[in-house]
């Protein structure tokens with residue numbers, strides 16, 4: 001790996017600025033954190049820094065959103081999960097924060113305020129511009145070393161992500177290291193055949209992933225499910241019914257149909273579509289072949305016969321990379337496809353999952369430990385799989401060149 005890791009550093013007694021991604025679903029009424037998976041995934045890094053003074057930098061949501069909250073509750077949740085005191089200060093780099101940091105002792109953990117409360121942090125800047133921001137200049141003067149563990153934010157070229165590594169000796173945290181090395185294994189040395197299963201609603205991202213992995217020979221086949229499958233079915237000339245066609249228009253994915261067509265013709269036989277779907281008809285589930293989907297009912301899940309065929313392909317794979325559900329799993333009548341595809345995927349030798357919704361379903365099913373890797377990244381994981389270098393990773397590489 002060309003990025004620094006924790007083992008490269010002597011951290012004893014040092015003040016470490018630790019960037020994490022605790023951005024989580026929050027109940028807007030009570031402010032309660034509804035899912036703390038990201039907190040749990042960062043714990044090994046926080047524990048590995050026990051001889052240092054740990055200053056935690058984190059964000060929650062974005063300006064203008066209902067869940068753009070202060071981080072007191074995040075500090076309390078970290079304290080609870082860590083089993084050690086975590087203090088919190090409602091300041092990022094003002095006098096109060098600076099005094100709190102300078103009075104820390106090794107072993108202590110202090111969480112600063114939501115870094116996106118500072119307007120500069122919400123800018124997209126290249127590393128050179130980011131390093132001149134006030135937030136980066138001030139924060140870098142408050143610590144000795146920068147550790148970036150925020151894989152979920154690694155696709156954002158924002159000041160604390162790409163500017164701090166230009167100003168300080170830096171390293172990846174244990175979660176960042178694990179995410180990058182495991183996801184990189186998908187590209188080289190993954191057991192074959194390699195199957196990508198792309199579902200959910202983010203059609204543009206999924207088409208970009210499919211293009212990358214098919215063009216580069218990373219995937220032997222791509223199975224499409226969910227709304228992604230609906231776009232490919234349209235590309236194949238099927239009428240998927242009015243409600244599902246309208247949804248693709250509303251999501252502004254009509255332009256993706258041409259890209260899907262091109263993939264189908266360039267990679268004939270390697271893009272697998274469901275040949276049968278389940279629709280909501282009245283209150284119930286009805287299944288139809290894809291050439292006879294009724295005009296008035298929405299497609300809600302993969303059909304059970306198509307599911308059997310898809311799962312055979314999954315079971316015969318050495319690697320499965322899965323992102324996004326097969327249907328509207330929130331409704332129990334249409335959860336079967338998502339559940340059964342996840343169950344089959346969990347049994348292959350190398351299984352990697354991305355996507356917040358998908359990870360939450362896996363946790364509910366109690367299948368977490370059956371997968372090789374469940375990424376904490378939504379957008380970051382997808383962008384990685386499209387073959388782009390993530391800004392956070394590029395910045396850590398550059399930092400290693402500058403500071404060793």
Ligand SMILES: Nc1ncnc2c1ncn2[C@@H]1O[C@H](COP(=O)(O)OP(=O)(O)OP(=O)(O)O)[C@@H](O)[C@H]1O
Nearest residue numbers: 200201202226227299324327328355356357358378
């Ligand atoms: N055929 C379908 N019609 C409409 N919605 C669908 C269909 N199939 C799946 N969905 C919806 O897709 C949503 C999840 O898709 P999304 O792409 O957001 O998943 P993810 O990548 O796992 O999650 P995240 O965006 O949190 O990282 C679910 O709410 C589900 O109801």
Ligand SMILES: O=C(O)[C@H](O)COP(=O)(O)O
Nearest residue numbers: 023061062152153378379
């Ligand atoms: O959840 C995420 O994808 C990260 O925390 C980044 O959040 P953002 O999409 O608001 O930049």
